[in-house]
Amino acid sequence: MRRVAAGALRTTCQCTVRGLSRIGGRSRRSIYLHQYQHQHYPGATGPTARRFSSSPLSLSPLPKKPPQQHHALTSSMYVRRLSVALVSGLVGYGAWYGYKGGNSSQAVGNSYSTTTTTTDPAGDATPTRNVLVVGAHELHTGTFVGDGPIAKSADGTGNNVLEMLTPGQATEKLRRNEASFMVNRGQGVLRYDVVQLASNNPIEDDHAEKIVEVASSSTGEAGDEANYDWMFWGVFDGHAGWTTSAKLRQSLINVVARELNTTYKAASKLGATPSPEAVDAAIKAGFLRLDNEIVHESVERVFKSNSKRAAAELLGPALSGSCALLAFYDSSSKTLRxxxxxxxxxxxxxxxxxxxxxxxxxxxxxxxxxxxxxxxMRKAHPGEERVIHHGRVLGGLEPTRAFGDASYKWSKAVSDRLRTSFFSRGSSPYLKTPPYVTAEPVVTTTKISPERGDFLVLATDGLWEMLTNEEVVGLVGKWIENQATEQSGSQLGSLWSKMFGSGKGLPVEGGNDRGPGGQKTPIRQQQWGLSPNEERFVVKDKNVATHLIRNALGGKNEEQVIFFGNGQKTGEVLVNEEATSPPQPRPHAKL
Incomplete structure (x- = not known):
């Protein structure tokens, strides 16, 4: 029996990163990959993939490399914000398309040739640059001759012409915001990796991670061997602005953790642990409580203050919106929700x-x-034919569940008053019986098997528009194989080779589980002419999240990979330097 005291929550690690934005209602493209190791993590999001292995050395630095200086995160709460690289998804895709050898036989225009020659900086030849040409019915590469600026419609045909990144520039952008953390808490999580690639400014997506140490009894103290961890990873896919996702980054994990603490305390008074249904209900209550604060309590405060300045500060998270994907791992039961x-x-x-x-x-x-x-939706709003119109709520919003998006939740009277007295979006002409959108999550429970090397990938929809579930899992497996090959002379390499083997192609079984019928398919593969063959996949990154985004490049993606396992138990969270970019200054916006 485990008891949870009132003061049982102690934050030991928090990492937050501003995420990516979504265009046309989909601004966030995020991925979490968590890895579980054999004896440590049961597991799981992402934004996640989690992996289990039994060796405490499974992700230690290579012995042939010079020793790395790991910097321990010693504070009780750790926050890391990564600067955001702003790059067009189209340009990013073009760089990948061009440098994977996709040459075209079509001439781009009078100013272009179809060769792939590059500028010789030491010679007198006319400089040339690779470009991507995007038309209504075509997508091809070419070479721009000259050193002048490239206009978007430089070829005079109505096609858009974009200068492509060089391979080095593309890699620099991919790795600019990557980070990797070694979790040496002896609770099953070994490592998690994260990377961001944004395409707009300000970024509308976010993510957050937190480890909460829970006392195993009413007299338990922080650091007690019998204590266990609650680990959280969240991906927040914002749209129509960044304020909702930022609010979720700041508050959602804390609100859910408080609800869980209350539930566990109530059960401990009866000498028991809460039922699975009670735990699920606590998570749902946390989601709904925060959304009520965002959507309804903010309006009450605005009406009470009668101030446009207050309205500007309070209504932002209500007017924009965000999806949320939260993974909660209980190390005591090896249960992932x-x-x-x-x-x-x-x-x-x-x-x-x-x-x-x-x-x-x-x-x-x-x-x-x-x-x-x-x-x-149709059951909740009978007789309203346009409750779902063209695959969208009232013909406008694609997600049917979200935080914020108050124009789908406020009554018409509230919307009209806000628009008249302050500012607000107008309500839909089809709005009759709000709310149409809810923040209540669907909670699933999975028993993690650390001894089988489980991993979890949490990602926003951008990744799944580029890759299938099987491709993502296979890419992580291929990355693992590559680590074993590179480290074949080490104890770690022998362990990984024994556990996971190696071979050609993606080490994943066919799509026996394609998921529910409502799952999206990787539509971008057809739109961008990507080959479904495994030949287009590469392994060249130390950060497995960067590895995923490199192979899915074509949209606004943020990825995080979390590895679970039995690392050294020091109680620290260490920055994995070889898979983390140096911190870069960035402007901060006030929420």
Missing amino acids: TACTGDSRAVLGRRSESGKWTATALSEDQTGSNPNEVAR
Whole structure:
């Protein structure tokens, strides 16, 4: 029996990163990958993939490299904000397309040639630059001759012409905001990796991570061997602004942790642990409590203050919106709960008896294209034909569940008063019986098997528009194989080779589990002409989140990878220097 005291919550680690934005209602593209190691983490989001292995050395630095200086995070709460690289998703895709050898036989225009010659800085030749040409029915590469500025419509045909990044520039942007953390708490999580690639400013997406140490009894103290961890990873896919996702980064994990603490305390008074249903209810209560604060309590405060300045400060998180995907791992029971509000997705990777990985979706995309969500919406709003119109709520919002998006939740009277007295978006002409959108998540529970090397990937919809569940899991498996190959002479390499093997192609079984019928498919593969063949995949990054985003490049993506395992128990969270970019200054906006 485990008891939780009133003061049982102690924050030991928090890392927050501003995320990516979504265009046309989808601004966030995020991924979390968590890895579990054999004896340490049961596990799981991402924005996640989690992996289990049994060796405490499974991700230690290579012995052949000079020793690295790991900087311990010693504070009781750690916050790390990574600067954001702003790069067009189209330009980013163009760089990848061009440098994977996609040459075109079509001339771009009078100013272009179809060769792929590059400028010789030492010679007198006319400088040339690679460009991407985007038309209504074509996508091809070419070479721009000359050193003048490249106009968007430089070829005079109506096509858009964009200068492509060099391979070095593309890699620099991919790695600019990567980070990796070694979690040496002896509770099952070994490592998590994160990377961001943004395409707009300000970024509308976010993510947050936190480890909460829980006392195992009413007399338990921080650092007690019998204590255990609650670990949280969240991906927040913002749209129509960044303020909602920023609010979730700041508050959601704390609110959910408080609800869980209350639930566990109530059960401990009866000498028991809470039921699974009670834990799920606590998570849902935390989501709904925060959304009520964002959408309704903010309006009450605005009306009370009668100040436009107060309205500007308070209504931002209500007027914009955000999906939320939260993974909660209880190290005492090796149970992972995934709470999904919106269309981000969590996929679990697990080793099968064949030695390959299998992909299992732990969440369902909640959109107007999901038959289950459509049925729910029509049942809640009978007789309203346009409750889902063209796959969107009232014809406008694609996610059917979200934080904020108050124009789908306020009554018409409230919307009109705010618009008249302060400012606000107008309500939909089809709005009759709000609220139409809810922040209540769907919670799934998974028992993690550390001894099988489980990992979890949490990602916003951008990743899943580029890669299938199986491809993502296979890419993580391939990355693991590559680590074993590079470290074949070390104890770590021998362990990984023994556990995970190596071979050609993606080490993943076919799509036996394609997930619920409402799951999105990687539509961008067809739109951008990407080859479904595994030949287009590469392994060249130390950060596995960067590895995923490199292979999915084509949208606004943020990825995080979390590894679970039995690392050295020092109680510290260490920055993994070889997979982390140097911190860069960035302007901060006040929320």
